[in-house]
Amino acid sequence: MRLIKINSLNTPKYKRNTKKIKYIVIHYTGMQSKRESIKRLTDVRHEVSCHYLIDRKGIIAQMIDDHKVAWHAGKSKWKGLENLNEHSIGIELVNKGHSINYENFPNSQIKSLTKVCVFLKKKYKIKKNCILGHSDIAPLRKKDPGEKFPWEKLSKKGIGIWYASSNKNYLVLKEKKLRNLFFKNLYKIGYRYFNKKKKSKTDRLVVKAFQRRFLQSKIDGKIDEKTFNISHFLANKA
Numbered sequence: 001m002r003l004i005k006i007n008s009l010n011t012p013k014y015k016r017n018t019k020k021i022k023y024i025v026i027h028y029t030g031m032q033s034k035r036e037s038i039k040r041l042t043d044v045r046h047e048v049s050c051h052y053l054i055d056r057k058g059i060i061a062q063m064i065d066d067h068k069v070a071w072h073a074g075k076s077k078w079k080g081l082e083n084l085n086e087h088s089i090g091i092e093l094v095n096k097g098h099s100i101n102y103e104n105f106p107n108s109q110i111k112s113l114t115k116v117c118v119f120l121k122k123k124y125k126i127k128k129n130c131i132l133g134h135s136d137i138a139p140l141r142k143k144d145p146g147e148k149f150p151w152e153k154l155s156k157k158g159i160g161i162w163y164a165s166s167n168k169n170y171l172v173l174k175e176k177k178l179r180n181l182f183f184k185n186l187y188k189i190g191y192r193y194f195n196k197k198k199k200s201k202t203d204r205l206v207v208k209a210f211q212r213r214f215l216q217s218k219i220d221g222k223i224d225e226k227t228f229n230i231s232h233f234l235a236n237k238a
Contacts, residue, residue: 001115003052003060008042010049011068016086018067021124023088024117024131025073028144029053030097037094047071050090052116058108060116066124076137077192084137089120098143105149117159129190129238131160139209140193140202147216163214163233179203182223185235186210 027050029037034055041049041063049070053061064070072090073083081087093113095103120126133149134142155162183196186206194206204221211219214230 028095
């Protein structure tokens with residue numbers, strides 16, 4: 001795997017045991033250009049960094065060595081872990097993002113991402129269901145990599161998980177029971193930031209994060225039949 005090295009100092013001054021690396025978290029940069037992204041990711045005034053940066057031509061830059069912690073996940077939760085920086089590799093994809101002009105991810109960029117993920121999976125024995133988006137682990141504040149990211153395509157290469165269709169109809173359940181079963185499914189998959197037993201203000205944002213990953217044509221924060229069915233399938237595979 002060919003890559004260029006850009007030494008970023010945006011990392012805690014200690015080495016971690018690489019046995020702690022269990023996750024890959026995929027982000028987009030959300031900035032106007034690659035140059036701006038590199039400037040931000042190497043500016044020591046900001047605790048923002050990543051291990052790998054992949055531009056739109058597919059050029060891979062290693063910003064921080066894997067054995068060091070990068071500040072990419074921020075406040076985050078997944079399954080039993082909080083603040084996943086210590087346990088993950090962060091990969092940034094150059095993309096202007098939702099706040100500027102959200103773009104499709106070019107094939108060259110996705111091909112390079114595939115190479116990096118396959119390499120890291122093998123090196124650190126990372127499971128496919130441990131390859132996540134930033135919005136999975138921080139659904140209340142993040143949208144990346146977003147609904148244009150090709151999760152389904154990548155899942156066929158063992159990068160991330162996907163689902164099979166189901167014809168079972170769960171909407172005969174009462175709304176409250178459906179809601180609680182849905183969030184029970186999400187909890188089993190790994191999502192957090194909600195109350196499993198009663199409605200909360202965070203419900204809609206978490207549902208949107210789930211849809212942004214698995215139902216990219218419909219991101220409305222509502223638990224409909226398809227949204228529920230997908231959660232049920234994935235929870236039973238978790």
